[in-house]
Amino acid sequence: MSASQHTVPLFGENIAILTATSRDAALARDTLNTAGWSGQIVGAPTMLRPVLNDGCGALLLAEEACTRPVLEELSLFLEEQPAWSDLPILFLLPTPKPSTPHNEGNDGFERLAKWIPRGNISFLERPLRRSTLIAAMEFALRARARQYAQRDLIREKEREVIRRDEFLAMLGHELRNPLAAIRYAVELLDLLDEADETRSPREVIARQTRTLGRLVDDLLDVARVTRGKIALDLQPLNLNEIVQKTLASLEAAHKGDEHHIEFSPESHAVHVTGDPVRLEQIFSNLLYNAIKYTPRGGHIQINLWAENDTAIATIADNGIGMDARLLPRVFELFSQSEQAIDRARGGLGIGLTLVHGLVELHRGQITAHSPGVGQGSKFEVRLPLIQKKTPSTNAPSKTDAIQPRRVVVIEDNDDARELVCLLLKRDGHHVEWASDGHRGLKLLTQSPPDVAFVDIGLPEMDGYEVAQHVREALGPAIRLVAVTGYGQPEDADRAIQSGFNAHLTKPISLAALRGALADISK
Numbered sequence: 001m002s003a004s005q006h007t008v009p010l011f012g013e014n015i016a017i018l019t020a021t022s023r024d025a026a027l028a029r030d031t032l033n034t035a036g037w038s039g040q041i042v043g044a045p046t047m048l049r050p051v052l053n054d055g056c057g058a059l060l061l062a063e064e065a066c067t068r069p070v071l072e073e074l075s076l077f078l079e080e081q082p083a084w085s086d087l088p089i090l091f092l093l094p095t096p097k098p099s100t101p102h103n104e105g106n107d108g109f110e111r112l113a114k115w116i117p118r119g120n121i122s123f124l125e126r127p128l129r130r131s132t133l134i135a136a137m138e139f140a141l142r143a144r145a146r147q148y149a150q151r152d153l154i155r156e157k158e159r160e161v162i163r164r165d166e167f168l169a170m171l172g173h174e175l176r177n178p179l180a181a182i183r184y185a186v187e188l189l190d191l192l193d194e195a196d197e198t199r200s201p202r203e204v205i206a207r208q209t210r211t212l213g214r215l216v217d218d219l220l221d222v223a224r225v226t227r228g229k230i231a232l233d234l235q236p237l238n239l240n241e242i243v244q245k246t247l248a249s250l251e252a253a254h255k256g257d258e259h260h261i262e263f264s265p266e267s268h269a270v271h272v273t274g275d276p277v278r279l280e281q282i283f284s285n286l287l288y289n290a291i292k293y294t295p296r297g298g299h300i301q302i303n304l305w306a307e308n309d310t311a312i313a314t315i316a317d318n319g320i321g322m323d324a325r326l327l328p329r330v331f332e333l334f335s336q337s338e339q340a341i342d343r344a345r346g347g348l349g350i351g352l353t354l355v356h357g358l359v360e361l362h363r364g365q366i367t368a369h370s371p372g373v374g375q376g377s378k379f380e381v382r383l384p385l386i387q388k389k390t391p392s393t394n395a396p397s398k399t400d401a402i403q404p405r406r407v408v409v410i411e412d413n414d415d416a417r418e419l420v421c422l423l424l425k426r427d428g429h430h431v432e433w434a435s436d437g438h439r440g441l442k443l444l445t446q447s448p449p450d451v452a453f454v455d456i457g458l459p460e461m462d463g464y465e466v467a468q469h470v471r472e473a474l475g476p477a478i479r480l481v482a483v484t485g486y487g488q489p490e491d492a493d494r495a496i497q498s499g500f501n502a503h504l505t506k507p508i509s510l511a512a513l514r515g516a517l518a519d520i521s522k
Helices: 022-034 045-053 068-080 108-115 130-192 195-225 239-253 277-291 351-361 414-424 437-446 463-477 491-497 508-517
Strands: 014-017 037-043 056-062 086-095 120-126 235-239 260-264 271-274 298-305 309-319 365-369 375-382 404-411 431-435 451-455 481-486 502-505
Touching: 014 045, 014 431, 022 037, 022 056, 022 130, 045 056, 045 068, 056 130, 086 130, 086 431, 120 130, 120 508, 130 195, 130 414, 195 271, 235 277, 239 260, 239 271, 239 277, 239 298, 239 309, 260 502, 271 277, 271 375, 277 298, 277 351, 277 375, 298 437, 351 365, 404 414, 404 437, 414 431, 414 508, 431 437, 431 502, 437 451, 437 463, 451 463, 463 481, 463 491
Parallel strands: 014 037, 014 056, 056 086, 086 120, 260 298, 404 431, 404 451, 451 481, 481 502
Antiparallel strands: 235 271, 298 309, 309 375, 365 375
């Protein structure tokens, strides 16, 4: 077989050669070279792993070269192989003595198996014909080429996941910018207390903004939950208070839907260890789901009680229910009941997937039940109780009088900037603004304010650079608040590392703006 007949893989074509003598190694290398392959002689045991890690296609190993250091190095390499890799090893057994049968006197198999019990090993007995070595090597390299192809496929899938997450982060950022402007407009209209005829349009804007915000948050969070990228801020909590707080926010958002929502709490505190934001997210999604799939005037019942070492919460409705085919996959991503072409109930089919992931992160369980279509649904959440009851950390909040501040707003979105400045001025603050990073930095350093709200995605100089330059010039004199559409934990971490005191994700409520100004000491 000539060299031109061999299909040499682009990756893993180098063949490592380890024999007892340099003469044997040179002969093996010449044989492989004439067949169109590249052979690399391993001169010492310490060279073995570097050579094998450098795109190696196969190892040609003579039994006489299998000293303890060689076997240790080889064993370590095989243990460290990635999941896609299974290095082919062609093991050359020594020529038996004339007085010894071929199946006796060679302990190479036993010695190798002791060190490498699960290796991809082919045993070749000498004397060995050149054509046999070439055929065995051809087979090994073809198998190795398939492994490298699998590696490339895995890497491409990993790159696709990274590209997807980057796209989702960018999508969230782009959606949150117009949401921020809409929210500021609603807040301002509420402050202006205009005539009653404007109330209905304001409520529509507020309601739809909340819906858009929920979709954006769920879209980003479900990607992070499915990849195990959410870290919980665990603390002792009273689950009664969590559910009541969730109910209050949802009832304000859906007061026009005419649902009868009833909550039956446990008579005493139900203490669990959890992340307050994520627990509210769990119950908010379940209640929002019940409202969405229950007709106007329907009944939604929430029950909460403690049983042994478990907190149990049920959310039941008399809405459209679920058929038996949907129940087993109700927590799967994008799983929804069949809808009419108008998609009157909307949604992306990700809310229950997110809830399921968050409940499991809290070491809990969630199940879904429904007698059938038109007969309502019930979801049951089980969370482990804290055995020794701990006082709730939810302390009453103090409402302080608004203290006027000097504030700078650096934001390139004209609508958002104008409205947030109006909101801050309505509260009595002295407000200046800039529309890009360079002008903003000049404004901050020439006339330092008490607080600066700085958008991250600024033209010419981004918010991170602005914060770094401000800290270099003024130290901690200014309270810097990052305002951005990027809301992942790593975005908040990067903001703090760049010199910001706090990180707010768009769309920002007036309460959050006031909180950032009231918290000026931090």
